[in-house]
Amino acid sequence: MATGIAAAIPIILKPYENVPVNTFEEKNFSNNFFEKYKADEKRKIYTIQKDFLIKNYSSFFEEFVDCIGNDDTQSDNLPTVKTFEEFTAVFDYKIRNAEPPYYEANGGAFSVLGCVCECYWLFYLGSYKAYLEEYSTLFHLERMIERAMKNPLASTVKFGIYSS
Numbered sequence: 001m002a003t004g005i006a007a008a009i010p011i012i013l014k015p016y017e018n019v020p021v022n023t024f025e026e027k028n029f030s031n032n033f034f035e036k037y038k039a040d041e042k043r044k045i046y047t048i049q050k051d052f053l054i055k056n057y058s059s060f061f062e063e064f065v066d067c068i069g070n071d072d073t074q075s076d077n078l079p080t081v082k083t084f085e086e087f088t089a090v091f092d093y094k095i096r097n098a099e100p101p102y103y104e105a106n107g108g109a110f111s112v113l114g115c116v117c118e119c120y121w122l123f124y125l126g127s128y129k130a131y132l133e134e135y136s137t138l139f140h141l142e143r144m145i146e147r148a149m150k151n152p153l154a155s156t157v158k159f160g161i162y163s164s
Contacts, residue, residue, distance in 0.1 A: 003128065004128035005126035007160075008110060008122040009120060010112075011118075011120055012046070013118065030143060036048055036153075053087070054083065059151055087103065098164070138159035
Protein backbone atom coordinates (compact mmCIF):
# COMPACT_ATOMS: atom_id res chain seq x y z
CA MET A 1 0.00 0.00 0.00
CA ALA A 2 1.41 3.37 -1.05
CA THR A 3 0.58 6.90 0.06
CA GLY A 4 1.03 10.11 -1.85
CA ILE A 5 -0.26 13.63 -2.33
CA ALA A 6 -3.61 14.05 -4.06
CA ALA A 7 -6.17 16.78 -4.68
CA ALA A 8 -9.92 16.43 -4.73
CA ILE A 9 -13.15 18.31 -4.46
CA PRO A 10 -15.10 16.96 -1.49
CA ILE A 11 -18.64 15.94 -2.37
CA ILE A 12 -19.69 15.06 1.19
CA LEU A 13 -17.64 16.10 4.21
CA LYS A 14 -17.95 16.19 7.96
CA PRO A 15 -15.84 16.90 11.04
CA TYR A 16 -13.48 14.23 12.35
CA GLU A 17 -14.95 12.18 15.17
CA ASN A 18 -12.99 11.33 18.32
CA VAL A 19 -10.21 13.81 17.61
CA PRO A 20 -8.99 15.77 20.64
CA VAL A 21 -8.42 18.98 18.65
CA ASN A 22 -11.22 20.62 16.66
CA THR A 23 -9.87 21.04 13.14
CA PHE A 24 -13.27 21.73 11.56
CA GLU A 25 -12.74 25.48 11.63
CA GLU A 26 -12.97 28.03 8.83
CA LYS A 27 -9.25 28.79 9.16
CA ASN A 28 -8.51 25.27 7.82
CA PHE A 29 -10.47 25.85 4.61
CA SER A 30 -10.12 28.18 1.62
CA ASN A 31 -12.04 31.43 1.56
CA ASN A 32 -15.73 30.96 0.75
CA PHE A 33 -15.34 27.17 0.88
CA PHE A 34 -18.61 26.52 2.69
CA GLU A 35 -20.62 28.80 0.40
CA LYS A 36 -20.58 25.97 -2.15
CA TYR A 37 -22.03 23.42 0.28
CA LYS A 38 -25.41 22.65 1.80
CA ALA A 39 -25.22 22.08 5.53
CA ASP A 40 -27.13 19.56 7.56
CA GLU A 41 -26.35 21.19 10.91
CA LYS A 42 -28.04 18.48 12.93
CA ARG A 43 -25.85 15.70 11.52
CA LYS A 44 -22.90 18.04 10.83
CA ILE A 45 -22.63 16.87 7.24
CA TYR A 46 -21.91 19.18 4.31
CA THR A 47 -22.79 18.28 0.72
CA ILE A 48 -21.57 20.20 -2.31
CA GLN A 49 -24.28 21.97 -4.29
CA LYS A 50 -24.63 19.40 -7.05
CA ASP A 51 -25.77 21.81 -9.78
CA PHE A 52 -22.77 24.00 -8.99
CA LEU A 53 -20.42 21.02 -9.34
CA ILE A 54 -21.97 19.84 -12.62
CA LYS A 55 -21.89 23.35 -14.07
CA ASN A 56 -18.19 23.88 -13.27
CA TYR A 57 -16.27 20.57 -13.11
CA SER A 58 -15.23 20.44 -16.77
CA SER A 59 -13.93 24.01 -17.01
CA PHE A 60 -12.31 23.62 -13.59
CA PHE A 61 -10.41 20.51 -14.68
CA GLU A 62 -9.29 22.15 -17.92
CA GLU A 63 -8.06 25.24 -16.05
CA PHE A 64 -6.30 23.11 -13.40
CA VAL A 65 -4.46 21.08 -16.04
CA ASP A 66 -3.42 24.32 -17.74
CA CYS A 67 -2.37 25.83 -14.39
CA ILE A 68 -0.03 22.97 -13.49
CA GLY A 69 1.19 22.52 -17.08
CA ASN A 70 0.47 18.79 -17.16
CA ASP A 71 0.46 17.56 -20.75
CA ASP A 72 -0.06 13.94 -19.63
CA THR A 73 -3.63 14.58 -18.50
CA GLN A 74 -6.36 13.92 -21.02
CA SER A 75 -8.64 16.91 -20.42
CA ASP A 76 -10.01 16.60 -23.98
CA ASN A 77 -11.54 13.22 -23.10
CA LEU A 78 -13.37 14.41 -20.01
CA PRO A 79 -16.91 13.02 -19.99
CA THR A 80 -19.74 15.54 -20.22
CA VAL A 81 -22.68 15.03 -17.88
CA LYS A 82 -25.91 16.83 -17.08
CA THR A 83 -26.86 15.33 -13.72
CA PHE A 84 -25.09 14.31 -10.55
CA GLU A 85 -26.17 10.71 -11.09
CA GLU A 86 -24.47 10.73 -14.51
CA PHE A 87 -21.42 12.33 -12.88
CA THR A 88 -21.02 9.56 -10.30
CA ALA A 89 -21.62 6.90 -12.96
CA VAL A 90 -19.10 8.08 -15.57
CA PHE A 91 -16.44 9.07 -13.03
CA ASP A 92 -16.81 5.92 -10.92
CA TYR A 93 -13.47 4.78 -9.51
CA LYS A 94 -13.81 1.27 -10.92
CA ILE A 95 -15.03 2.33 -14.36
CA ARG A 96 -12.10 4.77 -14.70
CA ASN A 97 -9.67 2.10 -13.45
CA ALA A 98 -8.48 4.47 -10.71
CA GLU A 99 -7.25 6.98 -13.31
CA PRO A 100 -7.99 10.58 -12.30
CA PRO A 101 -10.32 12.26 -12.45
CA TYR A 102 -12.66 9.89 -10.67
CA TYR A 103 -15.43 9.81 -8.08
CA GLU A 104 -14.66 7.91 -4.90
CA ALA A 105 -17.24 7.06 -2.27
CA ASN A 106 -14.70 5.60 0.18
CA GLY A 107 -13.52 8.48 2.33
CA GLY A 108 -11.00 6.38 4.22
CA ALA A 109 -8.43 6.60 1.45
CA PHE A 110 -8.10 10.41 1.45
CA SER A 111 -6.84 12.28 4.52
CA VAL A 112 -7.04 16.09 4.65
CA LEU A 113 -6.78 18.93 7.14
CA GLY A 114 -10.03 19.94 8.76
CA CYS A 115 -12.52 17.28 7.77
CA VAL A 116 -13.34 13.78 6.66
CA CYS A 117 -14.21 13.58 2.96
CA GLU A 118 -16.84 10.84 2.79
CA CYS A 119 -17.08 11.17 -1.00
CA TYR A 120 -14.92 13.21 -3.35
CA TRP A 121 -13.94 13.84 -6.95
CA LEU A 122 -10.21 13.14 -7.08
CA PHE A 123 -8.66 15.04 -9.99
CA TYR A 124 -4.93 14.97 -9.16
CA LEU A 125 -2.52 12.30 -7.95
CA GLY A 126 0.98 13.53 -7.22
CA SER A 127 4.12 11.74 -6.20
CA TYR A 128 4.07 8.70 -3.98
CA LYS A 129 7.60 9.62 -2.95
CA ALA A 130 6.54 12.76 -1.12
CA TYR A 131 7.09 13.07 2.60
CA LEU A 132 4.90 15.31 4.70
CA GLU A 133 5.55 16.66 8.14
CA GLU A 134 2.35 18.63 8.59
CA TYR A 135 -0.88 19.27 6.75
CA SER A 136 -0.35 23.04 6.71
CA THR A 137 1.86 22.57 3.63
CA LEU A 138 -1.10 21.10 1.76
CA PHE A 139 -3.34 23.91 3.00
CA HIS A 140 -0.88 26.37 1.42
CA LEU A 141 -1.35 24.54 -1.90
CA GLU A 142 -5.12 24.91 -1.53
CA ARG A 143 -4.72 28.64 -1.04
CA MET A 144 -2.44 28.93 -4.07
CA ILE A 145 -4.91 27.09 -6.30
CA GLU A 146 -7.74 29.27 -5.02
CA ARG A 147 -5.82 32.42 -5.93
CA ALA A 148 -4.32 31.16 -9.20
CA MET A 149 -7.54 29.88 -10.76
CA LYS A 150 -10.65 31.77 -11.80
CA ASN A 151 -13.07 28.83 -11.72
CA PRO A 152 -15.39 29.01 -8.69
CA LEU A 153 -14.66 25.35 -7.81
CA ALA A 154 -11.06 26.35 -7.00
CA SER A 155 -12.09 27.36 -3.48
CA THR A 156 -13.44 23.84 -2.80
CA VAL A 157 -10.15 22.01 -3.45
CA LYS A 158 -8.62 19.95 -0.66
CA PHE A 159 -5.09 18.57 -0.92
CA GLY A 160 -4.37 15.53 1.20
CA ILE A 161 -2.65 12.21 1.58
CA TYR A 162 -4.10 9.43 -0.53
CA SER A 163 -3.57 5.74 0.23
CA SER A 164 -3.91 3.16 -2.47
